[in-house]
Amino acid sequence: MSQIFRRSTNTFTRATIFGAVFMLGxxxxxxxxLSRSDYVTRATQAREQPVPFSHAHHVGGLGVDCQYCHTSVxxxxxxNIPPTxxxxxxHSQIWSTSPTLEPVRASYRTNQSIRWTKVxxxxxxVYFNHSIHVNKGxxxxxxxxxxxxxxxxxxxxxxxxxxxxxxxxxPEKYVRPREFITTMGYQPAGDQEEIGRKLxxxxxxxxxxxxTSCSTCHR
Amino acid sequence: xxxxxxxxxxxxxxxxxxxxxxxxxxxxxxVPLRPxxxxxxxxxxxxxxxxxxxxxxxNDDKLFYTGKGADGRxxxxxxxxxxxxxxxxxxxxxxxxxxxxxxxxxxxxxxIVRRGYRRPPTYHSDRLRQQPNGYLYDVIxxxxxxxxxxxxxxxxxxxxxxxxxxxxxxxxxxxxINDVPPEARNQLGGAK
Numbered sequence: 001m002s003q004i005f006r007r008s009t010n011t012f013t014r015a016t017i018f019g020a021v022f023m024l025g026x027x028x029x030x031x032x033x034l035s036r037s038d039y040v041t042r043a044t045q046a047r048e049q050p051v052p053f054s055h056a057h058h059v060g061g062l063g064v065d066c067q068y069c070h071t072s073v074x075x076x077x078x079x080n081i082p083p084t085x086x087x088x089x090x091h092s093q094i095w096s097t098s099p100t101l102e103p104v105r106a107s108y109r110t111n112q113s114i115r116w117t118k119v120x121x122x123x124x125x126v127y128f129n130h131s132i133h134v135n136k137g138x139x140x141x142x143x144x145x146x147x148x149x150x151x152x153x154x155x156x157x158x159x160x161x162x163x164x165x166x167x168x169x170x171p172e173k174y175v176r177p178r179e180f181i182t183t184m185g186y187q188p189a190g191d192q193e194e195i196g197r198k199l200x201x202x203x204x205x206x207x208x209x210x211x212t213s214c215s216t217c218h219r
Numbered sequence: 220x221x222x223x224x225x226x227x228x229x230x231x232x233x234x235x236x237x238x239x240x241x242x243x244x245x246x247x248x249x250v251p252l253r254p255x256x257x258x259x260x261x262x263x264x265x266x267x268x269x270x271x272x273x274x275x276x277x278n279d280d281k282l283f284y285t286g287k288g289a290d291g292r293x294x295x296x297x298x299x300x301x302x303x304x305x306x307x308x309x310x311x312x313x314x315x316x317x318x319x320x321x322x323x324x325x326x327x328x329x330x331i332v333r334r335g336y337r338r339p340p341t342y343h344s345d346r347l348r349q350q351p352n353g354y355l356y357d358v359i360x361x362x363x364x365x366x367x368x369x370x371x372x373x374x375x376x377x378x379x380x381x382x383x384x385x386x387x388x389x390x391x392x393x394x395x396i397n398d399v400p401p402e403a404r405n406q407l408g409g410a411k
Contacts, residue, residue, distance in 0.1 A: 062330045065315040071372050078251040089367040090319070093336050113262060115254065123244035179311075 036158060043159075046152035047117040051103050053153075059184065060148035066140055066182040073140075077129040081116055084108045120144070120155045127219045136203045137175040141184055142167070148184040161217075168211035172196030175203070284375055286356030293353030299376075301383050309384030312377045316369055325388045337365040342385055343392045355382045 038044050058064050067073060069082035084107040091101055107114045122128050133143075140147065145156030157163050167174055175196050180186050188195050199205075210216070249255065255263040267273075278284045280298065288294035299305065314323065322329040325342035332338050340347065359378045362368035373381065390398075399407065 062319065062334070064319055064330075067315045068319070068372070081252060083371070085367075085371060090331055090336065092367070093365070094331065094334055112260065113254075115261075124246040124248065124250070125243050 036160065036162075038158075041155070041158040041160060043155045043157060046150070046154040047119050049117055049152065050114055052100060052151075054151045055147045055153060056149055056151045066147075073130045074134050075131055077131060079130045084114060119153050120159060122159060126161075126217050128217070134181050135178070136171075136205055137178050137181070137199050138167075138171070139174075139176050139181050139183065139186060141186060142174045142176075146184055164217065165212055168216075169208045171205050171211070172200045175199045175205070282353070283379075286353030286360065288353065293351045293357060295351040295353070297352060297379060297383065299379060305380050305383050306387055308377065309380035309382070309387075312373060313381050313384045313388075316373055317381065320366075324392075325385065339366065342389055348389050352382050352386070355385055 034040055058069075059066070069086055070079045071082070072078060072080040084104055087101075087104050088108050091104060095101055096105075103114060106112075134140075143157060147153070172193060173196060176183075176186055176188065177195075177199065205211075249263040251264070253263050254261050258265070281287060281289070282294055282296065283298040286293055288296070318329055319331045320329040320336060320339055321327055321342070322332075327339040327341050329336075342348075356378055358366065359369045359373060359381060360375075361370070369378070396404065396407075
């Protein structure tokens with residue numbers, strides 16, 4: 001009786017065994033890549049909004065400070081989306097007949113909130129607080145990027161735990177003097193590491209051990 | 220073959236699982252500004268019942284909260300001492316909330332005015348120089364003519380800081396070299 005398998009099948013079998021290991025590795029790698037990709041974290045994807053509000057127009061073009069609208073960012077965990085009244089401060093007179101702004105005027109007339117789509121959204125099991133960051137010299141730009149160039153708002157960073165920890169381990173790479181918190185396109189006056197270390201000491205920023213302890217963010 | 224299937228299944232279930240975590244991500248609780256289906260206006264934040272006084276917020280300091288003196292007229296006094304820290308705070312707040320229209324010098328030529336908003340009067344007129352401090356406070360709190368009120372955006376203490384800073388701006392446009400302390404004059408680069 002002749003053999004069922006030819007000799008060359010041996011090579012095929014070896015290739016399959018190797019292939020299985022390789023495929024598994026590839027799958028793990030692909031899942032890892034995918035879970036960090038912009039597709040999953042939704043970074044860099046602009047969201048549809050009820051009114052095409054443009055930070056590029058209002059911040060980049062008109063030079064309005066972030067806090068004019070995001071009033072509670074310094075004092076609260078939450079940065080606050082401006083109420084319709086804030087838009088109407090200017091739009092009662094400017095572009096007051098523009099059809100694009102009709103939802104804003106309708107909201108003002110009817111006292112119904114505009115339903116903005118949330119862009120940066122941490123899971124509910126994470127505790128985040130704006131005021132501590134802003135008061136310790138972490139600028140909006142470090143987390144939200146060049147908002148003044150966004151025609152529609154999008155998330156810039158992954159907002160994954162790894163991203164938070166990366167800064168909590170080395171805050172000196174990012175902190176800036178408090179007066180530049182809302183500045184876009186901030187350039188440190190000198191070496192960032194050196195200035196950063198000085199500010200970390202001046203603002204009494206805690207050490208990496210405290211800042212990376214699980215209960216800091218999961219409380 | 221069986222191991223391969225198991226491994227494939229494992230990889231698949233991992234991939235599927237990573238999409239099933241949403242229940243802890245979006246917990247059924249209210250965080251600020253989250254909408255609500257329960258209330259008719261769609262807001263989870265509820266208005267405070269009328270007449271409620273939060274602990275520590277009786278706000279009975281008339282001068283501090285309304286800018287008016289005991290006689291009901293705008294007061295010339297500040298409810299707090301005017302310090303350098305107050306002025307610096309005022310400068311910062313002024314630059315955030317007032318410059319879009321009044322511009323950094325107070326001449327009323329801000330960016331929004333250049334885009335067609337009604338032009339505010341300059342702060343450097345005798346009429347506004349002579350208005351009492353409480354009057355400026357009242358303009359921020361209640362608005363004035365075409366100017367919207369800033370009560371929601373600027374807290375009372377910051378309103379007073381802004382008033383102090385407007386006073387400093389007004390002085391700055393009328394300053395002479397005699398107002399500069401002698402030891403600081405050499406910083407002015409030879410101005411006479």
